[in-house]
Amino acid sequence: MRVPSGSRAHPPAPLAARHCPAPPLSTAVLTRGCQAGTGGWARQRALRILSGGGIPAPEHGDPSPPQRAAMGCWRVPSTLLACLLLLRPLPSPACPDACRCSSGEVDCSKHALHEVPQNLPTNTSTLWLGYNFITMLRPHSFPFLPGLLLLSLPHNHLGLIHSQALVGLGALQELDLSHNQLTVLSPETFLPLTNLAMLNLGSNRLGELEPGVLRVLPQLQVLYLQDNPWVCSCGILPLWHWLSRNREKVQEKSSLLCRLPEQLNKYPIMAFGNESFRQCQETSLSAQHYVIFLIIGPFSFMASIFFCTFMGSIIVVYHNLRREPHFWRRPHICRGHSGRATRL
Numbered sequence: 001m002r003v004p005s006g007s008r009a010h011p012p013a014p015l016a017a018r019h020c021p022a023p024p025l026s027t028a029v030l031t032r033g034c035q036a037g038t039g040g041w042a043r044q045r046a047l048r049i050l051s052g053g054g055i056p057a058p059e060h061g062d063p064s065p066p067q068r069a070a071m072g073c074w075r076v077p078s079t080l081l082a083c084l085l086l087l088r089p090l091p092s093p094a095c096p097d098a099c100r101c102s103s104g105e106v107d108c109s110k111h112a113l114h115e116v117p118q119n120l121p122t123n124t125s126t127l128w129l130g131y132n133f134i135t136m137l138r139p140h141s142f143p144f145l146p147g148l149l150l151l152s153l154p155h156n157h158l159g160l161i162h163s164q165a166l167v168g169l170g171a172l173q174e175l176d177l178s179h180n181q182l183t184v185l186s187p188e189t190f191l192p193l194t195n196l197a198m199l200n201l202g203s204n205r206l207g208e209l210e211p212g213v214l215r216v217l218p219q220l221q222v223l224y225l226q227d228n229p230w231v232c233s234c235g236i237l238p239l240w241h242w243l244s245r246n247r248e249k250v251q252e253k254s255s256l257l258c259r260l261p262e263q264l265n266k267y268p269i270m271a272f273g274n275e276s277f278r279q280c281q282e283t284s285l286s287a288q289h290y291v292i293f294l295i296i297g298p299f300s301f302m303a304s305i306f307f308c309t310f311m312g313s314i315i316v317v318y319h320n321l322r323r324e325p326h327f328w329r330r331p332h333i334c335r336g337h338s339g340r341a342t343r344l
Contacts, residue, residue: 094119104147108132116141123147130154130176137165144168152176154200163188174198178224181205187212200224202252207231207260211238226255232264232272234280240272 095101096117099108104125108117113132120127125147134156141162142148148169158180166172172193182204190196196217202224208231214220223246230236243250247270250256258264 095121109152118143120145126150128152130156132156134158135160137161139164140167141165142169146171148172150174153180155179157181159183161185161189163191165189167192170194172196176200177204178202179204183207185209185213187216189213191216193217195219198222201228202255203227205229208235209239214239214242221249222251223249224251226252229259230257230269231260232258232267232269233261234277236269237277237280240269240277243270 095106096108096119098111098113099106099117099120101107101121101124104121104123105128106120106124106126107128109128109130109132111132113129113134115134116129116137120143122143122145124145127145127148127150130152131154134153135158137158137160139162142165145168148171151169151172151174154176155178158177159182161177161182163186166189170192173195175193175196175198178200179202182201183206185201185206187210190199190213193216197219199217199220199222203226206225206228214223243256247253250270253270254268256269258267258269
C-alpha cells in the first residue's frame with residue numbers, strides 16, 4: 001500500500017502490542033520489531049539486503065509488514081519455549097524419607113531400618129543399607145533396579161536370605177553381606193547374579209558352603225570368607241576344591257581358619273591336601289536318594305521272601321517226586337487163579 005507524499009504513515013503499534021505478550025529478557029532483541037511495528041519488519045528486510053540477498057519481491061498473498069511483525073512475535077517465543085521445555089532436566093525420582101539420594105547413589109545406612117525400602121529410585125546404581133536391623137531378605141525384597149551395580153548390607157542382623165530375594169538384580173557386580181548372622185546359603189540365592197564380580201561373606205556364622213553356591217557365579221573375581229566358624233570335616237570338601245582351583249580370587253587367606261573340630265582349631269583351610277580328605281566320599285547322598293531307599297528297601301524285602309517261599313515249595317515237590325515215584329503211578333489190577341482181582 002502506497003502512502004501519499006507529504007503524509008505520514010502511522011504504524012499500527014497498538015495492534016501489535018495488543019496481540020504480543022511481553023517477551024522474556026533473553027528474547028528482547030529478537031522481538032524488538034514487535035513493539036516497533038513496521039520498524040522491525042523493515043530492519044529484517046535491510047539485513048537481508050546487506051547480506052547480499054537483494055530486495056525480495058512481494059509474493060501473492062504475502063502478509064503486510066504489520067502482520068508479519070505480529071506473526072513473528074508469536075512464533076519466536078513459542079519456539080524458544082519449546083526448546084526450554086526440552087532442555088529442562090527431568091524431575092528426579094522420589095527418594096525414601098530415611099535415605100539420601102544423589103546421582104544414582106542411595107544411602108540408607110544407620111537408620112534402624114527393619115526391611116529394604118520399596119520406593120527406591122529406578123536409576124539407583126549404588127545402594128548402602130549397612131548398620132541397620134534387617135534380619136531377613138524375603139522374596140522380591142528389592143524393587144526393579146535394572147542399573148544397580150553395588151549393594152552393601154554389612155553390620156545388619158541378617159540371618160536368612162530367601163532364594164528369590166535377589167531377583168531383578170541381574171546387573172549387580174558387588175555384594176557385601178559381611179558382619180551378619182548367616183549360617184547357610186542356598187545356590188538358588190545367587191542364581192540371578194550372573195554379573196557378580198565381588199562377594200563378601202566375611203564375619204558370618206558359616207560352617208560350610210553347598211557345592212553350587214559358588215558355581216552359579218561365573219564372573220566372580222573377588223571372594224571374602226574370613227572370620228567364619230568353618231567346620232573342617234568332609235562337608236567342607238566342596239569348598240576346599242573350589243578354593244584350590246581359585247586361589248587368586250580368595251582374599252585374606254590367612255584368616256580362613258577352621259573352628260571345629262577342636263584339634264583343628266585355627267588350622268588354615270588352604271593348608272589341607274588331598275590326603276586330608278582321603279576318607280571322605282566326594283559324592284554325597286541327597287534326601288531324594290534316602291526316599292528311594294526307603295521305598296525300594298521294604299519292597300525288595302517282601303519280594304525276596306515271596307521268591308524264597310516259591311522256590312522252596314518247588315524244590316520240596318521235586319524231591320518228593322524223586323523219592324516216591326510209585327505214589328503217583330496208577331495201580332494195576334490183575335486177576336489170580338481164584339478169579340479175585342488184586343491191586344499191584
